[in-house]
Amino acid sequence: MSHIHGRLGKLLAALASISLVGCQIAPPARDSGPAYRLPPVFQTVPRELSKVSLPEYVIEPPDILQIEGIHIVPRPPYRLKTLDVITVEATGVLPEEPIAGLYSVEPGGVVNLGAPYGAVKVAGLTVDEARAAILKHLEGFVNEADATVALAQLAASQQIFGQFLVAPDGTVTLGSYGSIYVVGKTLAQAKLAVETHLSQFLENPEIALNIFAFNSKVYYVVLQGAGLGDGVFRFPITGNETVLDAISQVQGLEQVSSKKIWISRPSRGGRPPQVMPVDWFAITEEAGVQTNYQVLPGDRIFIAEDKLIAWDTKIAKFTAPLERVMGFTLLGTGTATRLSGRVLQGGGNPRNQGF
DSSP states (O other), X not given: OHHHHHHHHXXXXXXXXXXXXXXXXXXXXXXXXXXXXXXXXXXXXXXXXXXXXXXXXXXXXXXXXXXXXXXXXXXXXXXXOTTOEEEEEEESSOXXXXXXXXXXXXXXXXXXXXXXXOEEEOTTOOHHHHHHHHHHHHTTTOSSOEEEEEEXXXXXXXXXXXXXXXXXXXXXXXXXXXXEEOTTOOHHHHHHHHHHHHTTTBSSOEEEEEEEEOOSOEEEEEEOXXXXXXXXXXXXXXXXXXXXXXXXXXXXXXXXXXXXXXXXEOOSTTOOOEEEEEEHHHHHTSOOOSSOBBOOTTOEEEEEEOHHHHHHHHHHHHHHHHHHHHHHHHHHHHHHHHHHHHHHHHTTOTTTTTO
């Protein structure tokens, strides 16, 4: 008995001390010290305030290139084509009808010198041959005419200006100049490849080449749907995004989402992917940068579902068919009860049934 009384005394003393202190349950404080440090493997990963520049851009489908011809001169001897423009300056012609200015090679291969001279066929001729043809034509109108003819603009030069899509086979097509393979090349390498290809047709060609649309380097935001279907969103990389930027692109977290977020980063050489947890509360409520990683091409930002909502969805999927069956059963039973009750009360007599 004394042993029992001793234990009871200790228990009463403990309860008295708890009553004096008070029963208060405080949420655990967030610790930014050693317990909250990132694993060593993630210390060198670029993040907000310590971003890195991406490697030199490599062209891939379906990027869009901006190509502009700077020095586009045909290799001699150049033969005139439809829609080329030539400059004609003639002397010794009719004073009231001068020939001076730009003349386009019209469909049919002719240049129209105006009334009363008419048209001269020049397509397929060199510039010198076109001059001779024009002088011969003018002999029918004046006795001693002379002319200078020069090439002012190439019709083909219009095909080396604008946006060019990198096709699935890795090439860009420059109209009549054919296709050039550019996949796997940097901008400098692609510029050299295009100029080398054009040198088959042009004399010392020079172009300007830039990326018009960065379509091949992307990252993904995956929203787990708690049993209602996952959402996958694809965004192009600009080189400056963080996790917070990426989630803002999908208008924040869904109602079915939890705060459990991580980045899955593909690895090369058969190594397992790098999975980096994200502390959502730290990067939003505390402006923490430790897990606000810089997003790199190919990253998957995964936002896990709320397990409670997912469980509720599973239960609803299981019980919904039963609820429908029960609903139809109750509806049928109620209808049968109402109809049979009226018939039984009236004994089958329409007068007693209120008809």
